[in-house]
Amino acid sequence: MSSVMRSVKPAGQVLAFLLRQRASAWVSTCALNRRGLPRPGEYRGSLPGTVSCRTLCSRMALREGLVFRQLYESSSSTYTYLLADSESAEAVIIDPVLETVERDLMLVNQLGLTLKMAVNTHCHADHITGSGQLKRRVTGLQSAISRLSGASADLLLSEGDTIPFGRHVLTVRETPGHTDGCVTLVLGDQSLAFTGDTLLIRGCGRTDFQQGCAKRLYDSVHKKIFTLPDQCLVYPAHDYKGQTVSTVGEERRFNPRLTKNLEEFIDIMNNLNLQKPAKIDVAVPANLVCGLHDV
Numbered sequence: 001m002s003s004v005m006r007s008v009k010p011a012g013q014v015l016a017f018l019l020r021q022r023a024s025a026w027v028s029t030c031a032l033n034r035r036g037l038p039r040p041g042e043y044r045g046s047l048p049g050t051v052s053c054r055t056l057c058s059r060m061a062l063r064e065g066l067v068f069r070q071l072y073e074s075s076s077s078t079y080t081y082l083l084a085d086s087e088s089a090e091a092v093i094i095d096p097v098l099e100t101v102e103r104d105l106m107l108v109n110q111l112g113l114t115l116k117m118a119v120n121t122h123c124h125a126d127h128i129t130g131s132g133q134l135k136r137r138v139t140g141l142q143s144a145i146s147r148l149s150g151a152s153a154d155l156l157l158s159e160g161d162t163i164p165f166g167r168h169v170l171t172v173r174e175t176p177g178h179t180d181g182c183v184t185l186v187l188g189d190q191s192l193a194f195t196g197d198t199l200l201i202r203g204c205g206r207t208d209f210q211q212g213c214a215k216r217l218y219d220s221v222h223k224k225i226f227t228l229p230d231q232c233l234v235y236p237a238h239d240y241k242g243q244t245v246s247t248v249g250e251e252r253r254f255n256p257r258l259t260k261n262l263e264e265f266i267d268i269m270n271n272l273n274l275q276k277p278a279k280i281d282v283a284v285p286a287n288l289v290c291g292l293h294d295v
Contacts, residue, residue: 065085065086065087065166065167065168066083066084066085066086066168067082067083067084067085067086067091067111067113068081068082068083068084068192069081069082069107070235070244070245071100071103071104071107073097073099073100073127075099075127076097076126076127076238076279077238077239077240078095078097078124078126078127078237078238079095079235079236079237079238079239079244080093080094080095080096080097080100080104080130081093081094081095081194081235082094082104082107082108082113083165083168083170083187084111084113084165084166085165085166085167085168086166087166087167088114088165088166088167089111089112089113089114089166090113090114090116090165090166091108091113091114091115091116091165092115092116092117092118092119092163092165092170093108093115093117093118093119093134094119094120094121094185094194095119095120095121095124095129095194095196095237096118096129096130096131096134097127097128097129097130098127098128098129098130098132098133099127099130100130101130101133101134101137104130104134105134105137105138115134115138115141116140116141116142116165117141117142117143117144117155117163117165118130118131118134118135118141118142118143118144119143119144119145119157119163119170119185120143120144120145120149120151120153120287120291121182121183121184121185121194121195121196121197121198121237122145122146122149122178122179122181122182122183122196122197122237123145123149123150123151123179123181123210123284123287123288124237124283124284124287125209125210125276125277125279125280125283125284126238126277126278126279126280126283127279127283128279128282128283128286128287128290129286129287129290129291131143131153131290131291132286132289132290132291132292135291135292142154142155143155143291143292144156144157144163144291145157145181145291146158146172146174146180146181146182146183147181148174148176148180148181149179149180149181150180150181150288151181151287151288151289151291152288152289152291152292153291153292154291154292157172157183158172158174159172159173159174160172163185168187168188169187169188170185170186170187170188170194171185171186171187171188172184172185173185173186173224173225174220174224175195175196175198175199175217175220175221175224175225176211176213176216176217176220177198177204177205177207177212177213177214177215177216177217177218177219177220177221178196178197178198178204178205178206178207178210178212178217179197179210179211179212180210180211182196182197182198182205182220183196184196184198184199184224184225186228186232190228190229190232191231191232191233192232192233192235193225193228193232193233193234193235193248194235194236194237195225195234195235195236195237196236196237197236197237197238198217198220198221198225199221199225199234199236199251199255199258200236200237200238200239201234201236201239201241201243201245201246201251202241202243202246202251202254202255202256203255203256203257204217204221204255204257204258205217206269206272206274207269208269208270208272208274209276209280210284214265214266214269214270215262215266217269218258218262218265218266221258222258225248225251226248226251226252226258228248229248230247230248230249230252231247231248231249232247232248233245233246233247234246234247234248234250234251257269
């Protein structure tokens, strides 16, 4: 056997060993801790042909001290999000739905949390918010919605406002277009963005009713959401195809509407020809007042 052939085998063994070590390090960042949650990984790279470990573990706690749950209401395909500080147990709920208030309160109680704020990303047209029922059931709970929504709430939100819960904070970015009062809520370290109906996974909210404007939505996404870090996880208010999470980088590259130029985007939005939501005549009037009162 030639000296060249003899050197190839040891080199191959070394390469295989290094690849095994790298894979082991990657998997260990997703290993479960004693609470059944993934450990926040120091390894931020990815294996060839894979997404990052952080994205794979995105539905679990992403950082020390953050409790995070993504919940779903099937009739309106609405996502509700529960976030809490593990140390103080202070919690915020985003886009609660009337029909799932009991489920949400059961989870809050099971986790030993103190619900401080119920936030709506906008005045919804396809379901009645659970904010009113939650306020009736939870002592001291406050409601919040954009000041531009026309709806009533304990806290009317503006650009740059913050919603603290324990050591964490959500920052408000006004992202109108679907409605005048749409906001995106961004976690303090910009690792998570709750985009409401402004930015969906591979889509966006419609703009043909409730003060909708395609140009404003396009500008909102490009100036307020696409300026977040690529790895920032995108959690929308709805999904109709079984998807749960995306990233700013993915949507900037692959969103079939928002990768178009403005003129093409407006043409797409003007020709969707969608039916109005079945509950719009009931939901909108209720959502304008139930931030302060039970429905």
